[in-house]
Amino acid sequence: MIATGGTWDPTDRPIYFIAGPDHDVLDAAVAGHSYVLVALNELPIGDPVGKLNRILDTGANVLLDSGIFEQAMRHKRAHGLDLYTTLALPPEQLDGWDRLWPRYLKVVKACQDRLWGYVELDQGGRDRKRATRSRLHAEGLAPMPVYHPLSDGLDYFTELAEGQDRMCAANLVQTPWRARRPLLATLTALRQAHPTTWVHLLGLTPDQFLYALDAGDSADSSTWSRALRYTEGYREIAAGQGFGLLPVDFKHRLGNRKGQPGYDPLHGRDKAVSMSAIGAAGRHRNWRNYTHRLQELGLS
């Protein structure tokens, strides 16, 4: 059994990691939600380690994503390929791979003792993922491997679950909302044979599906920051499910951002970030309370 690297605590579950631009997750960590996912591509080119350390200095539990998905999407757009053809390419054929590899090594090696965990460079299908992971192990790193349920096969889940203490499950972001249910049901069934292997659900919000299905121990998404990106503003939830919007004047004033002329912190985007972070913390805490209560009652 390979122990993946990081400060994680297997009893500290389930976890909702909030994802997004580095400045937003930093502000959110300060405001009140201490589990964040940072993708390598979101960190500044010049000093990624410095920025990551600033986020870690807040005391946040940080899961570092490799940034390979964003790299693949850029390659897809540049070459007019479809998604699955792109994801099957050998990593060395991806535009920017020669820069991503050393950057990943630099950042992870600098921060691995402080990170909650770090995701492998999961490009090219399971054989190439094995090869890339071997190279990372040779560098002294132990990333969380990634299982792609749409292409890897069931036996690969078993291989990872029996060989690693943690793994990630992908393919959820690009799967239409309704089609996620069979994927999550499959993961739930697979996990029952390996209950001690931690499964992180990449790009999934702990919504009502995860109240019904024990498909993962943790999940991440940028849903927490919808109020910052969409005109609907803050959406409140109950038991993981959308409940409704707040009156219009809870939205921040457009254009009111730190560093801009006339900035007003009471009406501005930063306060909306804080509010969203608190909402994420509530989502995390409710999901956790619900899950623990199911266990106490012998219902999970």
Add this chain to the structure above:
Amino acid sequence: MKRLPADLHTMTTRSDGSLLAVADVSVADPIHQPTGGQVWAVGPHRLVVADVFTGWPLFVPHLAAGAMLVPYPGPYLLLTNRAQHTPLVLVQPDTYLAGHLLDKYAAVHGTDGIRQLVDGQDLVALGTAA
């Protein structure tokens, strides 16, 4: 859940930020300190601090016609557009989150409508509101 006209207004209208300005964004221990087994009146709503699975004897009597049962509510739920039109019975077993629900409401509406209910007090009042 069906979208309300007020939600459509929120989506399509520019904000002056006036409610955001008064919103409470604290995560420290809440000022209100409810404990398990308590029922609070919050304006026309009820906040029941009880287990969702086994605490039903405490919250079922508050489910009058027209009221909506809301388990595991988020911290700003009492400020939603829906809360302005529908009496809600919130069931929140977590005393920290329950306290913040009260604090977040008080920051916008004041504390006048918030009080702890004792021994089934005000059961009829919620039904009337519905």
